[in-house]
Amino acid sequence: MITVVGPSFWDVLLDVGTLPKEGSLQEATLLGENPGGAAANTAARIAANEEVVFLYTRGGDGKNAQAFREACQTRAFLPYLRVEWLPATGDIGTC
Secondary structure (H helix, E strand, C coil): CEEEECCCEEEEEEECCCCCCCCCCCCCEEEEEEEECHHHHHHHHHHHCCCCEEEEEECCCCHHHHHHHHHHHHCCCHHHEEEEEECCCCCCCEC
């Protein structure tokens, strides 16, 4: 078993068409959302190669953390991925 320790984030992928000018607002189209963060991405790649991996990360009780947990439970590599959440308040960040 491989253990990965580190932060988790909720990745939000956007298409802005063209880069906005500094200080201006730009409308964007949502392309997708998925679990992310260096530790979570590393654990997912290991699990995708059918190696048992244990992800030790911090989560909260917000909507991003809940979405992260649900996504981990529905992935095809679930038999190889174990996630242990350290207690935290609030939510995981987005990037």
